[in-house]
Amino acid sequence: MPRTAIWTSISNTLTRDIAEGRYGPGDKLPTEAALSARFGVNRHTVRRALAAMAQDGLVHARRGAGVFVAQKPTEYPIGRRVRFHQNLAAAGRSPAKEVLMCETRAADARETEALVLAPAAQVHVYEGLSLADDMPVAVFRSVFPAERFPGLLTDLMDTKSVTAALKRHGINDYTRASTRLTAKQATATQALHLRIAEGAPILRSVGINIDETGTPIEYGHTWFAGDRVTLTLQDS
């Protein structure tokens, strides 16, 4: 009978520490160096223990920063793979949101075409992260014509809702005119934000929203983590 490996027992000890609340969700664990001193082993042995825990979604390492307890340790050890079903209409509009960037700048060629803008027109850009239960689900970028919606960005920061912000500018209803979907591989930065591996599957949605008169008011991109999201379409 093979004796239990050292890294296994280290992993078990740390897992128990987390389960007993000694390290809460979001807390930073001691550094690998500190842990290897505590357990009297080499740093790589600790790393292997942490790697196993990361595989189970219990902890999450950030290079240069540290190893952190995952946000939902309660789901450990089984059933941690939550499947999110999200309506396409709610793309980029889930309640939990984190703003990554806000700016007003000149539109590029594609944006000009999508929003039917004059050359060199300005656009508001609103970029952020959608989360569900503290787990990042998607990165989104919304582009609005700046001329039509002056000061929209402050409303967006204020309300944290595209629908509410547009309502302040007289848009009571808007509909999605077109949606394009394709599969991509995660870039390094997307992977960073979504906490997935680089090259992992990404579901990209590109859509245009129009007001009642048919004028485009939003050009939106959403990059979903393929592992965490299934889009369900309601066919009329």
Added chain:
Amino acid sequence: MPRTAIWTSISNTLTRDIAEGRYGPGDKLPTEAALSARFGVNRHTVRRALAAMAQDGLVHARRGAGVFVAQKPTEYPIGRRVRFHQNLAAAGRSPAKEVLMCETRAADARETEALVLAPAAQVHVYEGLSLADDMPVAVFRSVFPAERFPGLLTDLMDTKSVTAALKRHGINDYTRASTRLTAKQATATQALHLRIAEGAPILRSVGINIDETGTPIEYGHTWFAGDRVTLTLQDS
């Protein structure tokens, strides 16, 4: 093989932003602090990306003022556009088709549930390859209840059309009841059929078609090569 460094990816993203006209010559980029927030990294990582771009003469920094796009506009190769656009309603219904497999067998658990079958019921399975301009675009699998459509497989081979084959069995019209979309990585066999690399992004569509009475008649999977296809949704 080392994965791409984060600063490289940031540099690429900003370079593309400039190339596409989001930041024009002479424009001031967002501050390093703002960029580090946008990309979710430390300021130094952004600085390394900007340093690389400055090395290429794309931007230049002025202490206390900001980072500015160089005056001479750099020509940037536009990424090759997606080759094929496909309507989701016609997913897996392209005229050019290659049959990979045809068989009648017992339904598995998921098929039984999707088609609302009795336990141990038989199903027809029709597996193939969709092509456009001699380029494989998607792999599909259609599952039909065998009891309701005896001899359907020969009709399928005959007509090479799901719609025509079903018409021979009295189905004049059918509609899509549900569609689920997600991103996956190509398996080895899928990669072989689609002539893409193993692990390349795949757009998977799972749908159920029903007849006029609401009875499920087809349970279909389609795996699109993410590089070659963009699905377009028509929103009514």
Added chain:
DNA sequence: AATAAATATACAACTAGACAAATATTAGCC
């Protein structure tokens, strides 16, 4: 002998924080 586990060492990549230097903005004043 072969294999896996653990150690040892070195370097790369990224984070963290602090402070200096240059610039931009604002307020007060003439």
Added chain:
DNA sequence: GGCTAATATTTGTCTAGTTGTATATTTATT
């Protein structure tokens, strides 16, 4: 308006600490 001084912003530099990766070596088990 135009000038100056104070304040805030922004980039430049430095030191230190932490995780990621690669290579080689030793030790224990089969």
